[in-house]
Amino acid sequence: MNKAIDEQCEAACSGTELNLEVLRDQRLEDGTATELADLFKALGDPTRVKMIHALLDRELCVHDLCEVLGMAQSAVSHQLRYLRNVRIVKRRKDGKTVYYSLDDEHVKQIFLQTMSHLLHG
Numbered sequence: 001m002n003k004a005i006d007e008q009c010e011a012a013c014s015g016t017e018l019n020l021e022v023l024r025d026q027r028l029e030d031g032t033a034t035e036l037a038d039l040f041k042a043l044g045d046p047t048r049v050k051m052i053h054a055l056l057d058r059e060l061c062v063h064d065l066c067e068v069l070g071m072a073q074s075a076v077s078h079q080l081r082y083l084r085n086v087r088i089v090k091r092r093k094d095g096k097t098v099y100y101s102l103d104d105e106h107v108k109q110i111f112l113q114t115m116s117h118l119l120h121g
Contacts, residue, residue, distance in 0.1 A: 042086045043114070047071070048079055052102070052111055055089060059101040 009015075028036070042048055047069070054060060054068050065076050080100055083089040088107050092099045102108050 038086050039088070039110075042083060042088055043111075045079075047075075048083060048088075051076075051079060051083065052088065052107070055100060055102050056108055056111065059092070059099045061097050061099050065100065 043052075050069055051065060054065060060068070062073060062076055062080070065071075065080070066073050069076065080089060080091075084091065087103050089100050090103045092101070
């Protein structure tokens, strides 16, 4: 038997005793909510997750990422561009070679905390 969960308050509910005006003032601004959603959207693709994992503790060139992931350079470059646009990875040029690494320690910690959550459960 498949029961739907009722996600509404009971008819007699008059809300919590919290100051809702304070909560309204503290809510996320639309721009911040959009940026946060974009970050999680980027983490919602298995290929990008594998790229981030490969870059956790090292800088890699595009060729290395292609070899590690077994993907064509055009596909890797496309995903790296996406990750760069949402500030998950950064790049460094050395001559004609482009190296990628995680943008900062926060990205690494978000990834590791998420992995920890999955393994915990």
